[in-house]
Amino acid sequence: MAITPTFSARPRVLVVGGGYVGLYTAFNLQKKIAKTGGIVTLIDPLPYMTYQPFLPEVAGGNIEARHAVVSHRKHLKHTELIQGSVTSIDHENRTAVVAPANGGENFELPYHDVVMAAGAITRTFPIKGLAEAGIGLKTIEEAVALRNQVLSLIELASTETDPAKRARALTFVVVGGGFAGIETIAELEDMARAAVKLNDRVDQSELRFVLVEAMGRIMPEVTEAQALWVVEHLRSRGVEVLLNTSLDNAEENNIKLINLPDKSVAQQFDADTLIWTAGVMANPMVRSTDFPIEPRGRVSVNVNLQVNGEFGVVPNAWAAGDVAAVPDVTGGLPDGTCVPNAQHALRQAKRLAKNLWASRFNKPLKGYKHKNLGAVAGFGQWKGVAKIMGIQLKGAPAWVAHRGYHGLAMPTVERKFRVLMDWFITMFTGRDMAQLENLEAPRATFVAAATPKPKPAAAAPVEAPKAEAKEEATAGK
Ligand SMILES: Cc1cc2nc3c(=O)[nH]c(=O)nc-3n(C[C@H](O)[C@H](O)[C@H](O)COP(=O)(O)OP(=O)(O)OC[C@H]3O[C@@H](n4cnc5c(N)ncnc54)[C@H](O)[C@@H]3O)c2cc1C
Structure with a gap:
């Protein structure tokens, strides 16, 4: 070479x-x-x-x-x-x-x-259907796709009349109860609820969020008491937190969850969104x-x-x-x-x-x-949990600590400034709900417009009335 x-x-x-x-x-x-x-x-x-x-x-x-x-x-x-x-x-x-x-x-x-x-x-495991149905959260592209998917599915559900299809579209599953998984489900729940508020044809009670964690607790980075508080907090927001539970199968988006360690079936349901954050x-x-x-x-x-x-x-x-x-x-x-x-x-x-x-x-x-130094996590606007140098925080103070820490930690002054501006604007205007469509096929409408259309077929000559029709018409008189 x-x-x-x-x-x-x-x-x-x-x-x-x-x-x-x-x-x-x-x-x-x-x-x-x-x-x-x-x-x-x-x-x-x-x-x-x-x-x-x-x-x-x-x-x-x-x-x-x-x-x-x-x-x-x-x-x-x-x-x-x-x-x-x-x-x-x-x-x-x-x-x-x-x-x-x-x-x-x-x-x-x-x-x-x-x-x-x-x-x-x-890091994944050989679970049937995971590769086809799942998405990770390690890249910016995945984060953008997830946001668009959640908002698009709410729109889809709003015009869907089949209850099973509506339920499937409005069910969001996150596997992995570490920082990434908890923050993801909390942020998506916050955004989905805000989207449903703007959409009369979907009811908040139709949204379903399920967090699946194989261990008996979530977030090993914070204290057990704080982890328990997070579980209660998520449950108070309607998130189903399933501990000692594992994903067994996801073929055709049919999510089969099993209890650990006995491997008995815990739940089985359809979900269009399956997010995998169970480790690296x-x-x-x-x-x-x-x-x-x-x-x-x-x-x-x-x-x-x-x-x-x-x-x-x-x-x-x-x-x-x-x-x-x-x-x-x-x-x-x-x-x-x-x-x-x-x-x-x-x-x-x-x-x-x-x-x-x-x-x-x-x-x-x-x-x-x-x-x-500890850990900070945000769960949507004004909600979070933190343990910094032994000091434990939850709720709004933890959320402020989360933003303060990450605002400072973001590399480069230019990027810090942009992120701080995003947060500042969001505090007054709420989160950005615009969803971009057709990112995977951005040329589709142009291609349709630029493709030569077949000439319309020449108009068929007006036929002379058939003899029978004429006779019928005469007989009917
Ligand atoms: C959703 C999420 C939330 C997180 N939250 C926190 C948090 O709150 N606090 C915290 O401390 N940590 C957090 N982390 C962890 C933290 O982001 C990572 O520990 C950190 O990014 C590791 O830095 P790194 O440089 O080792 O790897 P990375 O930042 O992952 O960089 C690796 C780079 O290598 C490139 N690369 C891959 N393969 C090749 C190749 N073959 N050749 C050349 N380049 C290659 C990749 O494109 C990438 O740019 C989080 C992680 C995730 C996924």
């Missing part, structure tokens, strides 16, 4: 993935590396970083979709950007293979250092590299964020975020590694950039250490 000559020949720091870790690592290194004659190259199939904690609010129409993503080109002006996926890495030979996102042949890219920042993907797993592309991989499929790193295997540190290789098993010296997961969240990803990226830079001058590296 030939090396594509259009890319820089300068010694390269290759950043694989442009999410939290990739964006911040590239941002913190791009100018320094350029000054030493090198270049930072960031590869991602997407031209933007997605602020994933905002996905439920995008789905709920509180934040404009484009405001929840950060353009790589606008904010990484000193970084070489390639829109594509890294399909494999041969670190021994310091080479990555890249598949361009918009077509064209795969090519090899040489590098000096590599930073693995390819994040996580939605490290990006499986790391298996196409020669890096050490730990049992949970993440790249093994040491506390300095250097890739680290049984034979010690792998030179010039770094990893952080959801794709890496970063030791958590303050506790963390049962295996002593950091939980996959934005709080860690952002801080690890900054530490990684400093350590990579220090390694260039053989200076001592500093270990990553961050004690979890």
Whole structure:
């Protein structure tokens, strides 16, 4: 495979993935590396970083979709950007293979250092019908599609006379009781109720929301008492919260739920909307590299964020975020590694950039250490739950804390400003209820208009009255 000559020949720091870790690592290194004659190259199939904690609010129409993503080109002006996926890495030979996102042949890219920042993907189980009926919530496109789907189904139900079809359209199921699942069902419920208020042909009592969680509790990030409060809060809003319950089958959108652990049937019903937020797993592309991989499929790193295997540190290789098993010296997961969240990803990226830079001058590296600050979650306007540095909040104060935290955490001043403006406007005007149609086939009306129509058939000549008809008419007189 030939090396594509259009890319820089300068010694390269290759950043694989442009999410939290990739964006911040590239941002913190791009100018320094350029000054030493090198270049930072960031590869991602997407031209933007997605602020994933905002996905439920995008789905709920509180934040404009484009405001929840950060353009790589606008904010990484000193970084070489390639829109594509890294399909494999041969670190021994310091080479990555890249598949361009918009077509064209795969090519090899040489590098000096590599930073693995390819994040996580939605983790699913082999459940029949899930792939056909379900949708995840890991990308901005999924959030936009969900919002349109919920609003479209309410419209559909409003003109549907078959009660079974109406019920199916107005039933929304979320599987997974972690932060993402709870925030998603709460935001969608809030938005759906607002949409039904505007539609006389649908009654609020027809809306059905079902949250399915396999464990005996939801939201492990908050205290048990807070989790119980959230369950009560959701139930008071009419959300059915089913604990110790699992999705068994979703073929033809017929949702079969079973009780755990006995696997008896809990419920079976039809639903047009099935949202899967039951966990993530490290990006499986790391298996196409020669890096050490730990049992949970993440790249093994040491506390300095250097890739680290049984034979010690792998030179010039770094990893952080959801794709890496970063030791958590303050506790963390049962295996002593950091939980996959934005709080860690952002801080690890900054530490990684400093350590990579220090390694260039053989200076001592500093270990990553961050004690979890807590968690904040929003459940629609003025509702939420939070546990920040031991302080527990619920309701409106938690919602304000949620907005304050994420407003500050959103990368770049420009994006912060746009999101804050969205929230400010929504406080006075309510959430944006406009739904965009035909996004999948935007050319359909133009194609119909531009397609030459067959000439109308020539008008049939007026036939002379038939003899019989004439006779009948005469006989009838
Ligand atoms: C709905 C939702 C809500 C969340 N809420 C919170 C929250 O409230 N608080 C919190 O702390 N965390 C939250 N998280 C988790 C947080 O968003 C992640 O932990 C964080 O994004 C991890 O950062 P990362 O850089 O490791 O991965 P990501 O941000 O996922 O970035 C990975 C990047 O790699 C790219 N990529 C993938 N494959 C390839 C490839 N082969 N080649 C090149 N690039 C590739 C992807 O396109 C992506 O841009 C939430 C996550 C979700 C899904």
